[in-house]
Amino acid sequence: MLTGVDHIPHTHLPEKNAFTRGQPEHGAELADELERLVTLHDASTIAAVIVEPVAGSTGVILPPKGYLERLREICDKHGILLIFDEVITGFGRLGAPFATDFFGVKPDLVTLAKGLTSGTIPMGGVVCSKGIYDAFMSGPDNMIELFHGYTYSGHPVAAAAALATLDCYKEDGxxxxxxxxxxxxxxxxxxxxxxxxxxxxxxxxxxxxxxxxxxxxxxxxxxxxxxxxxxxxxxxxxxxxxxxxxxxxxxxxxxxxxxxxxxxxxxxxxxx
Ligand SMILES: Cc1ncc(COP(=O)(O)O)c(C=O)c1O
CATH class of the missing domain: 3.90.1150.10 (Aspartate Aminotransferase, domain 1)
Known part of the structure; x- marks a missing residue:
């Protein structure tokens, strides 16, 4: 089995988008590079596309208008999962609960951390669509689903910190x-x-x-x-x-x- 990672271009286009307020106008077509990769590798070999809806550590690269929508369309067309890394954008950073709410684009999986406990205790999480959940949970009764065990998985202290953080977000609006x-x-x-x-x-x-x-x-x-x-x-x-x-x-x-x-x-x- 061949495994690997390929990349689609970033969306930083200062010559066209410099000093834009909010989402940039230009660059949605950069998502079409995914079509080229599908042609190159064949969709059956591509498990998923993972993006940060707003790229953080690379230097705050915003998604141009229509870009994430186009990625979603191409993934749907070829049966490829779309993953949003919302470790930075999740939990209110954009003034909406998640970037998926803000942009109105629904990925298949969302990764979470940071804001989940407001950094008080290390914790990360993944949210997935029902179809993916069912795929993992529909094995034989005598098998452990999603078999991976870390010493601190689902740690009660981290879970308590996350619940308290969610309460704060809600109570303080x-x-x-x-x-x-x-x-x-x-x-x-x-x-x-x-x-x-x-x-x-x-x-x-x-x-x-x-x-x-x-x-x-x-x-x-x-x-x-x-x-x-x-x-x-x-x-x-x-x-x-x-x-x-x-x-x-x-x-x-x-x-x-x-x-x-x-x-x-x-x-x-x-x-x-
Ligand atoms: C976008 C993004 N994803 C993932 C991570 C890793 O998060 P963690 O170390 O909590 O797993 C970071 C950390 O800075 C991040 O900025």
């Missing part, structure tokens, strides 16, 4: 809150447009990205300097290459958002 404050967040992100070194600004829900022009011959140096200077001023940012990724807690207040962007504005004027 945190997903709705994220949705309400997202327009203020968008304004704040795009207020950095004329700040030195900024070549792109992106936002969706409570996610933001500031892309800096790299120093020639010294990629990542500018963003790293910004990271250190922000840290000294009490602001924790994350950088990937020369991209600053922002993902504030769902309880963030408008005054915190002002503080975050005042600090960033000051720092970006100071960096080399």
């Amino acid at each position: 945190l997903f709705e809150r994220a949705n309400e404050i997202a327009p203020y967040w968008e304004e704040a992100v795009h207020s950095l447009k004329d700040v030195p070194h900024v070549v792109d600004l992106r936002n969706l829900g409570l996610i933001g990205a500031i892309e800096l022009e790299p120093i020639p011959g010294k990629p990542t140096a500018r963003a790293y300097e910004a990271f250190l200077k922000c840290y000294e001023k009490g602001l924790m940012i994350r950088t990937t290459g020369d991209i600053i990724a922002l993902s504030p807690p769902l309880i963030v207040e408008k005054s915190h958002i002002d503080q975050i962007f005042d600090t960033l504005r000051t720092v970006l004027k100071e960096v080399a």
Whole structure:
């Protein structure tokens, strides 16, 4: 049996989409690259396509309008499962419970972690469609279904933390809150447009990205300097290459958002 992983292109098109507010207009056609891979490998050899609905650690790459819908269509056409990695986008990050709700695209499997316990205790999970669940659960009675056992699987403390976290999300209306404050967040992100070194600004829900022009011959140096200077001023940012990724807690207040962007504005004027 041949096994392997192939890749479809990312959807970062700064020449067409720079400074877009929310979902970019251009790039849905990049999903058609999946058709090329199906022709190359044959659909019967492709078990699944896995994507982050909004790619996080790679530098906050947003899905262009229609892109995820097109992936779903192609997967359906060829009987390929679609998996959303919602470790970052899940639990309110986009102002909806999950990215699948936000984009209105239904995958076959969803992976979860981080927000599941709000990071208080390690826990990950997978949600799947009924068909997949039944396939695993319809074996002989004397066999253990989905036979894999980790020492800490289904740990009661992690499960208790997850249940308590879900209660907090519901009682405090945190997903709705994220949705309400997202327009203020968008304004704040795009207020950095004329700040030195900024070549792109992106936002969706409570996610933001500031892309800096790299120093020639010294990629990542500018963003790293910004990271250190922000840290000294009490602001924790994350950088990937020369991209600053922002993902504030769902309880963030408008005054915190002002503080975050005042600090960033000051720092970006100071960096080399
Ligand atoms: C999108 C995404 N998927 C998966 C993971 C891994 O999550 P965990 O270490 O909780 O399994 C991460 C971790 O940062 C992530 O950002």
